[in-house]
Amino acid sequence: MEPINNNNPDLSTHKPAHRLFKSKTFIWTTVILAELILLIAVFDLGIHVALHKARYTDSWARNYGKNFGDSRMFGRLPTASPEHDGDFMPAHGLAGTIISLDKNNLTLKSVDNVEKTVLVSASTIIRMNFQNLQAADLKPGQEVVIIGSPNDNGQIDAKIIRIIAQ
Amino acid sequence: MKIPNQNNPDSLEKAITKHFSSISMSGCDSELFNKIINKIELEKQLEKLIPKLWAAFVLFLIGVATLILAVNFASSAFAQSPAAKYLSLIFTDFRAVLDNWQDYTFSILESLPLSQVAVLLSGLLAGTFIFDFGFSQFSNFKAILNMKNYGTHQQ
Numbered sequence: 001m002e003p004i005n006n007n008n009p010d011l012s013t014h015k016p017a018h019r020l021f022k023s024k025t026f027i028w029t030t031v032i033l034a035e036l037i038l039l040i041a042v043f044d045l046g047i048h049v050a051l052h053k054a055r056y057t058d059s060w061a062r063n064y065g066k067n068f069g070d071s072r073m074f075g076r077l078p079t080a081s082p083e084h085d086g087d088f089m090p091a092h093g094l095a096g097t098i099i100s101l102d103k104n105n106l107t108l109k110s111v112d113n114v115e116k117t118v119l120v121s122a123s124t125i126i127r128m129n130f131q132n133l134q135a136a137d138l139k140p141g142q143e144v145v146i147i148g149s150p151n152d153n154g155q156i157d158a159k160i161i162r163i164i165a166q
Numbered sequence: 167m168k169i170p171n172q173n174n175p176d177s178l179e180k181a182i183t184k185h186f187s188s189i190s191m192s193g194c195d196s197e198l199f200n201k202i203i204n205k206i207e208l209e210k211q212l213e214k215l216i217p218k219l220w221a222a223f224v225l226f227l228i229g230v231a232t233l234i235l236a237v238n239f240a241s242s243a244f245a246q247s248p249a250a251k252y253l254s255l256i257f258t259d260f261r262a263v264l265d266n267w268q269d270y271t272f273s274i275l276e277s278l279p280l281s282q283v284a285v286l287l288s289g290l291l292a293g294t295f296i297f298d299f300g301f302s303q304f305s306n307f308k309a310i311l312n313m314k315n316y317g318t319h320q321q
Contacts, residue, residue, distance in 0.1 A: 045275070049272065049275045049276055052272060052276070053276055090248075090273065090276035090277050091272070091276060092269045092270075092272040092273040092276060093248060093252050093269075093270075093272075093273025093274075093276065093277055094248075095248035095251045095252070110248075111246075111248055125259070125262045127258070127259055127262070145248070145251045145252065145254075145255060147252065147255065147263075147266060147269050147270050147273050148269060149269050159262075159265075159266040159269055160255065160259060160262045160263070160266060160270075162255060162258060162259060164251070
């Protein structure tokens, strides 16, 4: 029979090394830091979104005459959409009805009753139901949802066009 | 001997304590004494709990009404904004959305009716707290009732 080893440390007085991670102060500090990081990230994201919207609204207003052929409107357009309660217009998405087609330029009336121009390129994905379509298949009167990026001419470069109704 | 008001646990407890202090405790069954004291304690807790239960019930009704209003408010805002149409693209054009995820994310963020979503989330948060409060009060009530029934059955 082996003798009992009495050199073992007394476990009742042993303090674990990771005690700091269990302390209330550490947990609260971590929570507050995490919330601060989240707050800053959301704030930064908000600034980016607002900046895109503001730039697009500004270029849309400045290029209204050029894009829609009504130079009389130039210079006295609102810089924000009244349908958005004075807010700037969305720059990356558009849902509305096609008014006219001119080569690769689409003019649409968006759901917030604002005219917008969309550029269709060869890389634009145009889809209806499960089919891929060409730019030539787009017709006035079609209801579409468009995802794209704004350019400096107050237009949206379309990346995805989904026709939702003929 | 003056009969204490049995509906008032405080006066009943005082009367019992007074009665037991005047007689010799050597012959008294300590188990019975504990049962009586426990019963009085349960009655006291039940009396304190009833107003809280009413408060929980009223809060629950207010919470449900607020939540319905918040859901209506948010759903009408969603119906007006194109965010729902953009979101539906995930199901119809997932591959294209994945290839253009940055523009897609921006389009969603730009069109979300944020104030209405904030109202809805606040309603949900308040509803969770109200439900938690009501549930804990109801659990306490149930536990006290169970203890009371247990005492009655033993007798």
